[in-house]
Amino acid sequence: MQGIFQALNFNGWTFLFQVVNLLVVMGVLYILLYKPLGKILADREAKIEGDLKEAAAAKQKAEEMLTAYEQQLHNARREAQEILERANKMAEETRAEIVARAKEEAGRALEQARAEIEGEKSKALAAIRSEAATLAVLAAGKVLGRTLTPDDQERLAREALAEVERLQ
Numbered sequence: 627m628q629g630i631f632q633a634l635n636f637n638g639w640t641f642l643f644q645v646v647n648l649l650v651v652m653g654v655l656y657i658l659l660y661k662p663l664g665k666i667l668a669d670r671e672a673k674i675e676g677d678l679k680e681a682a683a684a685k686q687k688a689e690e691m692l693t694a695y696e697q698q699l700h701n702a703r704r705e706a707q708e709i710l711e712r713a714n715k716m717a718e719e720t721r722a723e724i725v726a727r728a729k730e731e732a733g734r735a736l737e738q739a740r741a742e743i744e745g746e747k748s749k750a751l752a753a754i755r756s757e758a759a760t761l762a763v764l765a766a767g768k769v770l771g772r773t774l775t776p777d778d779q780e781r782l783a784r785e786a787l788a789e790v791e792r793l794q
Contacts (some may be wrong), residue, residue: 762786
């Protein structure tokens with residue numbers, strides 16, 4: 627084995643010095659680079675996790691706000707529908723009231739017209755009776771050829787009126 631070491635030009639002290647040198651360089655690199663780099667990476671990982679948590683919280687808040695806005699929109703639509711229903715109901719009630727008032731006024735006008743017609747009919751019948759009585763008295767006076775006394779005129783008028791009423 628000694629021959630192999632000589633062929634390779636191997637020196638134990640040099641090897642030991644190179645191993646120590648390697649360990650010192652690794653220690654220096656560990657202290658100067660690995661620790662700060664590890665700290666930077668840990669800080670960055672913590673920042674990313676914090677940002678992810680903040681993003682999740684913001685998403686949750688946005689979803690809650692969206693739900694609240696959707697609920698408000700739903701309530702507003704429901705209120706608008708209720709307002710429309712109340713307006714339609716009030717319009718229907720007003721229409722029904724107007725129709726009822728119009729029917730009532732038409733009924734009153736019809737009754738008034740009937741009363742006026744009945745009154746005019748009564749006046750016309752009274753005028754016809756009076757005229758008929760007068761004509762009957764005149765006709766009777768001509769038939770009898772004499773002047774009738776007021777008592778005769780009254781008796782004949784009553785008889786004529788009774789006859790006219792019987793004919794109706």
